[in-house]
Amino acid sequence: MIERLEESGGIVGPDGVVHEVEVIVGDTESNPDVAASLARRYVDEDEVVALIMGSVTPISLAIAEVATEAEVPYISMASSLAIISDPDTGEMRPWVFKVAQSNGDVAEWQVQRLESMGVGSVCYMYENTGYGKDCYNNSSGKLTEAGFENAFEGTFERTDTEFPQVPGIEAAGCDVVIIGAIPPGAANAHVAIRTALPDIPIIHGHGVCTTDFITAGGEAVEGAEMPCSAVIIAEDIPADHPAKDIWMDFKDAYEAYTGQPVSTFGGHAYDALYWVVDALETLPEGLSLAEQRAAVRDYLENDIKDWPGTAGIFNLAPDDHYGLDYTSFTWFKVDGQMFVPFPQEEW
Amino acid sequence: MHKYLGTRSARRGVSVAAMVLLVAFVLILAHQNGYGPKAFAQWTIDGIRGGSIYALVGLGFVVIHSVTGVINFAQGEFVMLGAMLSASIYELDLPLPPVLKLVVAIVCSVLIVTIVGLVLERGAIYPARGANVVTLIIITIGATIAIRAAALIVWGTRARIVPFFTNQEQLDVILRPFGLTLGVQSLWIWGTVALVLCALLFFFERTIMGKALRACAVNRRAAELMGINPSRMSLLAFGMAAALGAIGGVVFGPVIRPQYDMGLVFGLKGFVAAIMAGMISPLGAVLGGLITGVAENIGAGVTQLYGYKDGIAFIILILILLFRPQGLIGGGERGVEQS
Numbered sequence: 001m002i003e004r005l006e007e008s009g010g011i012v013g014p015d016g017v018v019h020e021v022e023v024i025v026g027d028t029e030s031n032p033d034v035a036a037s038l039a040r041r042y043v044d045e046d047e048v049v050a051l052i053m054g055s056v057t058p059i060s061l062a063i064a065e066v067a068t069e070a071e072v073p074y075i076s077m078a079s080s081l082a083i084i085s086d087p088d089t090g091e092m093r094p095w096v097f098k099v100a101q102s103n104g105d106v107a108e109w110q111v112q113r114l115e116s117m118g119v120g121s122v123c124y125m126y127e128n129t130g131y132g133k134d135c136y137n138n139s140s141g142k143l144t145e146a147g148f149e150n151a152f153e154g155t156f157e158r159t160d161t162e163f164p165q166v167p168g169i170e171a172a173g174c175d176v177v178i179i180g181a182i183p184p185g186a187a188n189a190h191v192a193i194r195t196a197l198p199d200i201p202i203i204h205g206h207g208v209c210t211t212d213f214i215t216a217g218g219e220a221v222e223g224a225e226m227p228c229s230a231v232i233i234a235e236d237i238p239a240d241h242p243a244k245d246i247w248m249d250f251k252d253a254y255e256a257y258t259g260q261p262v263s264t265f266g267g268h269a270y271d272a273l274y275w276v277v278d279a280l281e282t283l284p285e286g287l288s289l290a291e292q293r294a295a296v297r298d299y300l301e302n303d304i305k306d307w308p309g310t311a312g313i314f315n316l317a318p319d320d321h322y323g324l325d326y327t328s329f330t331w332f333k334v335d336g337q338m339f340v341p342f343p344q345e346e347w
Numbered sequence: 348m349h350k351y352l353g354t355r356s357a358r359r360g361v362s363v364a365a366m367v368l369l370v371a372f373v374l375i376l377a378h379q380n381g382y383g384p385k386a387f388a389q390w391t392i393d394g395i396r397g398g399s400i401y402a403l404v405g406l407g408f409v410v411i412h413s414v415t416g417v418i419n420f421a422q423g424e425f426v427m428l429g430a431m432l433s434a435s436i437y438e439l440d441l442p443l444p445p446v447l448k449l450v451v452a453i454v455c456s457v458l459i460v461t462i463v464g465l466v467l468e469r470g471a472i473y474p475a476r477g478a479n480v481v482t483l484i485i486i487t488i489g490a491t492i493a494i495r496a497a498a499l500i501v502w503g504t505r506a507r508i509v510p511f512f513t514n515q516e517q518l519d520v521i522l523r524p525f526g527l528t529l530g531v532q533s534l535w536i537w538g539t540v541a542l543v544l545c546a547l548l549f550f551f552e553r554t555i556m557g558k559a560l561r562a563c564a565v566n567r568r569a570a571e572l573m574g575i576n577p578s579r580m581s582l583l584a585f586g587m588a589a590a591l592g593a594i595g596g597v598v599f600g601p602v603i604r605p606q607y608d609m610g611l612v613f614g615l616k617g618f619v620a621a622i623m624a625g626m627i628s629p630l631g632a633v634l635g636g637l638i639t640g641v642a643e644n645i646g647a648g649v650t651q652l653y654g655y656k657d658g659i660a661f662i663i664l665i666l667i668l669l670f671r672p673q674g675l676i677g678g679g680e681r682g683v684e685q686s
Contacts, residue, residue: 128654155654159612161603162397162640164648164656166528167386184506184604195521196389196528216506216604218517 023273024048032062039066039074049280049292052272054078055100055265056182057130064096071095071290073297075275077268079103079206080134084321097300097321099271100264101229101311103131103138103180105326106205109227110139110178111146113203113331116347119175121149125165125189127181128155135180135205149174158185163192170197182207187217194220201225206329210263214337225342227329229264231310232339243308250310267310274309275300362670376649389527390644396533396602398640399540400426401660403595404617405624405632406547407588412626413564414584417483421467423614424494425460425592430605431498432456433597434507445515452509457593463494464589468582476578491614498607509600519601532601539598540633543591547629560584564627612657616640619664625674634676639663 026038042048051074054060060076060083067074076083076098084096126132152172154165186208209228234247250270251262279299304316312328333342404422411419436452471486511519512535519530550557562570563580619639624631639660647656
């Protein structure tokens, strides 16, 4: 994507002139402190117009603080709604947006799936991270509302080798286990439960929609179910789907560049970058940096409508800096070491 | 003298009472949460498996500390290197059947990590040999950070796969004795720990080289006067410790899906095991590791405070440093003398 931007020489502005765009790439080392100081450097020294950073929640929260303070539009690629809403008032943070699907929408799907299975009680395992807690907070509320008994909840760490939670799940005697984690932690927990309890259904969140999950888990994750963006099976989507072209484009570009099968995480960066590119294309000449930043922010908030992205069709609004709902997901199942759609009609 | 004995037996009484209270507390909690003996048995065998890696790391700490007085905090990174290297070598397209490929991966990764240990000693510890022990410890912390950063550059953040030893597949053969779950890899791990411990004890007790190492540990100056070269012994100790860590990483690789930053946790838990051994006794380090593993598994399992699982090991560490700095097992008076 960045290469493509550079090849075309930049962005065609409303005046018809090509403007160069510089995309600066840094590594947050998955460390919130590193991420916050990187963000500050980009804002102060490199004078960026917008920030696109952070594919996990804790990092995004750290950057969101920096962006809010410096009044720079910031697009997070992590899932938690807590990133875009103010912790005190619950209102949208004016400068913060996100492109990745929310755990609330994941929970909607999980409730529907559990209802179709006709189960009574649920065990919940989640990784002790921002994402895992967000999964749990969203799902546990929705599941209890829907009348499921929350028989067990336990956290785990990505580095855990042993899972004392498993006898707990056994003792709780629940019908289904839901795991809220990303690989490899999600795979570790899945394998531990699967080895002890060969028959219990295991459902995940959308954090596992990457082939890393299947490579890490192997045979043991066969039958795992989860909601994902259909971009991971882009070529099987009917041609009249509004996002089909975008998905194929992204999938081809991603697979050509990385040599790996497509991942939804890369898609979030793709969406975010094109939001900003679209916004920049509308900028008139001669704005100061602060004006440019404000203009990009206003564009993101008001003008991303029916916008087909890799994660779904976005509709942003001043009270919704995210713009997707649960229909952006498709329910999947791991079958033959692949993500295979598992539509509602087959439940 | 009499008074001294009195306080000692009083202290013993207090600690026995504390133990009884703790056990009672655990049993009551278990009863409340509906855990039977089966759950305890499962936690124990899982804990022994997890504790085995702490034991191997702890052994590495003990070997280096008893010879040089240095606490080598890079010990956990040796585990990471062992696991990551064996995964990478196995991924290579070698024209070999899987079993041989696995053997090659294991042998090569242990050798390479041993060389890393030797290079670390010659490159970073030896040039600073005149310095204070604290300085040397800080050097090992620096080495930890450097190794981890290098691993991040080489391997990225993605988790690797090491196949299980028995079937060279990603899913272990599972035994179900008495309704418990036991992966065959656990047997490989326990066998390895037992073998390594026996080999180490034999080496220290029965070989000239091992005795020379121990002599350095007891009194460096006297050993030097007897014609033992302490700097060579220090090199040997680092090589052995690196190999121990690597062996741990290799046998644990299939179980953990190694990542570049896995070394830290194992290093710290292994340190707890070594402290339990008074930093001096190999047998103590193994027992300490197993106790740590079982304690954290049962503790987290019974209380259902899984998030505090890592905390349990460090509570043990603090209690031991406060009340028995000479170690619980095998440290004894020599441990005191050392510190």
